[in-house]
Amino acid sequence: MAAMVEIIPAAPAHADVMAALHAMAFADPALSGPAWDAPAFAGFLATPGIMGFxxxxxxxxxALxxxxxxxxxxxxxxxxxxxxxxxxxxxxxxxxxGLAHLRANGVARVFLEVAVTNTAAQSLYASQGFTxxxxxxxxxxxxxxxxxxNVMATDLT
Structure with a gap:
């Protein structure tokens, strides 16, 4: 039986969940910097222009x-x-x-930073048009x- 997958928008009330997921995802320091804690996620998610999933x-x-x-x-x-x-x-x-959400809200170009040691992520981003x-x-x-x-970017227009 196939797994049921859904994406929900994150709110400040989800900060604990997001912090736990982030800590698990980035336990290896070669993938990125230190994990963000729940207060950091709560602050981000309460900031206009920031959205989480x-x-x-x-x-x-x-995943987050x-x-x-x-x-x-x-x-x-x-x-x-x-x-x-x-x-x-x-x-x-x-x-x-996320890219579809940004495109629907008028975003023309998207940027990101990725650790040079995180080749799996770089491949993922390249597969979605990032250079x-x-x-x-x-x-x-x-x-x-x-x-x-590495700074990577893609155009959504």
Missing amino acids: ILMEDGEPC SLWRQVLDEGELLTIGTDPAARGRGHGATLLRH NAGRRRGYYQHAGLSIDA
């Missing part, structure tokens, strides 16, 4: 994304999947969902590691 599989949260829109530009702030749920296409589903647009040296600092980030 939680992917639920059979009623259980297993957080986006920012300023006028006609968007930014993917974070996206991640619980390691126990990886390999099921949840990241791609959330990425497409390299620059590099940020030492962008991620976590557990004594300094990791560069």
Whole structure:
């Protein structure tokens, strides 16, 4: 039997769930910087122009994304999947969902940063039309590691 998958919009009340998912998704510091806590997510989700989504599989949260829109530009702030749920296409589903949401709200171009060591994420972004647009040296600092980030962008028009 196929799993039931749905995407729900996140609100400040979902901050604990999002923080837990983010901590699981980014437990390896080579993937990104330190995990954000619940107060950070609550603050983001209460900010105009920021929207979050939680992917639920059979009623259980297993992936998240957080986006920012300023006028006609968007930014993917974070996206991640619980390691126990990886390999099921949840990241791609959330990425497409967020991009469609931004497109419907007038966004023309979307940016993101991704750790140069996170090749799986870079492949995912490239599959959805993102291309390299620059590099940020030492962008991620976590557990004594300094990791560069690739800046990637895609046009939605």
